[in-house]
Amino acid sequence: MIPLLLIEDETDLGLIIADNLQSAEYSVSHCADGEQGLFLFHQLKPAVVILDVMLPGMDGFAIAKKIREVDTETPILFLTARTQTVDVVNAFELGANDYLRKPFSLEELKVRINALAQRNQWQYQKRFLQIGDYVMDGMRQQLQYKEEILNLSFRECELIKMLYESKNKVVHRQDIIQAVWPNDRFFTGRSLDVFISRIRTYLQHDKRISIVNIRAVGYKMII
Amino acid sequence: MIPLLLIEDETDLGLIIADNLQSAEYSVSHCADGEQGLFLFHQLKPAVVILDVMLPGMDGFAIAKKIREVDTETPILFLTARTQTVDVVNAFELGANDYLRKPFSLEELKVRINALAQRNQWQYQKRFLQIGDYVMDGMRQQLQYKEEILNLSFRECELIKMLYESKNKVVHRQDIIQAVWPNDRFFTGRSLDVFISRIRTYLQHDKRISIVNIRAVGYKMII
DNA sequence: AATTATTGTTACATATTGTTAAAAATAGTT
DNA sequence: AACTATTTTTAACAATATGTAACAATAATT
Numbered sequence: 001m002i003p004l005l006l007i008e009d010e011t012d013l014g015l016i017i018a019d020n021l022q023s024a025e026y027s028v029s030h031c032a033d034g035e036q037g038l039f040l041f042h043q044l045k046p047a048v049v050i051l052d053v054m055l056p057g058m059d060g061f062a063i064a065k066k067i068r069e070v071d072t073e074t075p076i077l078f079l080t081a082r083t084q085t086v087d088v089v090n091a092f093e094l095g096a097n098d099y100l101r102k103p104f105s106l107e108e109l110k111v112r113i114n115a116l117a118q119r120n121q122w123q124y125q126k127r128f129l130q131i132g133d134y135v136m137d138g139m140r141q142q143l144q145y146k147e148e149i150l151n152l153s154f155r156e157c158e159l160i161k162m163l164y165e166s167k168n169k170v171v172h173r174q175d176i177i178q179a180v181w182p183n184d185r186f187f188t189g190r191s192l193d194v195f196i197s198r199i200r201t202y203l204q205h206d207k208r209i210s211i212v213n214i215r216a217v218g219y220k221m222i223i
Numbered sequence: 224m225i226p227l228l229l230i231e232d233e234t235d236l237g238l239i240i241a242d243n244l245q246s247a248e249y250s251v252s253h254c255a256d257g258e259q260g261l262f263l264f265h266q267l268k269p270a271v272v273i274l275d276v277m278l279p280g281m282d283g284f285a286i287a288k289k290i291r292e293v294d295t296e297t298p299i300l301f302l303t304a305r306t307q308t309v310d311v312v313n314a315f316e317l318g319a320n321d322y323l324r325k326p327f328s329l330e331e332l333k334v335r336i337n338a339l340a341q342r343n344q345w346q347y348q349k350r351f352l353q354i355g356d357y358v359m360d361g362m363r364q365q366l367q368y369k370e371e372i373l374n375l376s377f378r379e380c381e382l383i384k385m386l387y388e389s390k391n392k393v394v395h396r397q398d399i400i401q402a403v404w405p406n407d408r409f410f411t412g413r414s415l416d417v418f419i420s421r422i423r424t425y426l427q428h429d430k431r432i433s434i435v436n437i438r439a440v441g442y443k444m445i446i
Numbered sequence: 447a448a449t450t451a452t453t454g455t456t457a458c459a460t461a462t463t464g465t466t467a468a469a470a471a472t473a474g475t476t
Numbered sequence: 477a478a479c480t481a482t483t484t485t486t487a488a489c490a491a492t493a494t495g496t497a498a499c500a501a502t503a504a505t506t
Contacts, residue, residue, distance in 0.1 A: 111385065
């Protein structure tokens with residue numbers, strides 16, 4: 001989970017923002033003033049700081065300056081009132097990375113956060129899986145065998161990823177289903193078996209690879 | 224390259240200035256009168272306008288006024304004859320950001336331009352997106368591939384921006400629609416898919432770029 | 447061996463997306 | 477206003493992804 005720090009004194013607005021950013025990806029810590037903000041910054045080492053310019057006590061600029069004294073990397077996104085146009089210049093001089101004028105749509109905020117957070121997040125993603133003689137590009141959703149490139153669908157890709165990550169180990173049916181079909185809480189059908197069947201044909205060129213069934217338990221990818 | 228606009232009627236001086244500002248950073252467009260100047264302003268959306276006060280026809284103040292009617296951001300730097308001291312006040316009231324008295328040293332001009340351009344530099348970071356071998360100019364809504372320049376429509380441009388800002392991550396259909404079609408609260412059609420299709424053909428020259436669909440979820444731009 | 451439960455496979459139904467063309471809306475010009 | 481060019485939406489059909497059903501194959505149990 002990627003930690004975010006939100007410093008915003010309007011409690012209701014802060015809560016709404018925190019609530020909406022909170023997701024499978026992000027965990028949001030929210031506080032209302034600069035001192036607490038700086039404390040939390042050092043505590044959490046957030047991926048992105050979202051910083052209201054107008055704050056009681058230490059204002060946003062002062063906080064940004066403090067942060068930049070010890071850290072020049074962590075992206076800072078300023079929230080400004082619509083009126084304070086000029087201050088934006090100030091913000092960027094202090095090392096801000098982006099800003100949003102209030103009122104803004106939460107969607108827009110999300111997009112910006114994604115953009116800012118992603119730079120650092122990128123390194124954690126392992127994009128290419130070497131599966132026997134195959135290479136799967138999890139980002140592009142492609143499976144390559146020698147010169148041949150096969151486009152995978154999203155679920156096919158997720159399924160291969162899941163099996164590969166637990167290669168040579170049994171993966172339980174229920175776990176696969178929860179991972180690949182997260183929304184279908186009443187998934188009862190047999191799609192999983194169908195997908196396994198299809199994946200087997202995809203991977204048939206390398207005889208060392210096989211996906212074996214453990215009856216009534218799950219599957220195991222062997223390499 | 225950061226575009227500058229120079230409006231100066233003394234041809235020789237204009238050429239010298241243009242020549243000296245022209246560099247790896249800046250591309251200078253030069254014209255001799257206000258009407259052409261305004262035309263070029265809208266065409267180029269320059270980072271800084273360098274504006275002689277004394278011009279035949281529309282004078283510098285009138286041009287600045289015209290510009291400020293539609294744009295309050297772009298810095299304007301006035302060039303004034305040594306004699307017209309008082310008019311400087313006038314200039315700043317019209318939204319000038321700096322001025323230089325003739326004769327001035329080219330070094331000084333450079334320094335001022337740098338200062339003005341840098342202030343808005345963040346705009347240019349956002350303005351130009353390097354997308355693989357392409358460069359998109361978000362302000363002029365143009366997509367450049369090598370020598371080839373393609374004019375984009377507003378929504379095409381917004382869509383590319385949105386996907387690029389969250390590159391290598393899934394962007395949800397709903398989020399795209401909210402961002403690119405903000406007013407259409409009852410957007411039901413399939414324009415998004417059509418636009419995706421078109422953008423794919425625009426970006427097809429660079430094989431590293433692809434936009435993959437995640438069924439029932441959204442799209443992901445991969446670079 | 448017969449029965450049963452589970453999985454393998456194929457075919458098909460359905461929903462979503464890809465693509466193209468044409469219609470409608472919009473902006474710009476005369 | 478009328479015409480033009482451009483942008484955007486709609487419509488139509490093709491292609492693809494995914495879920496379901498049907499039946500075959502296999503393993504476990506009786």
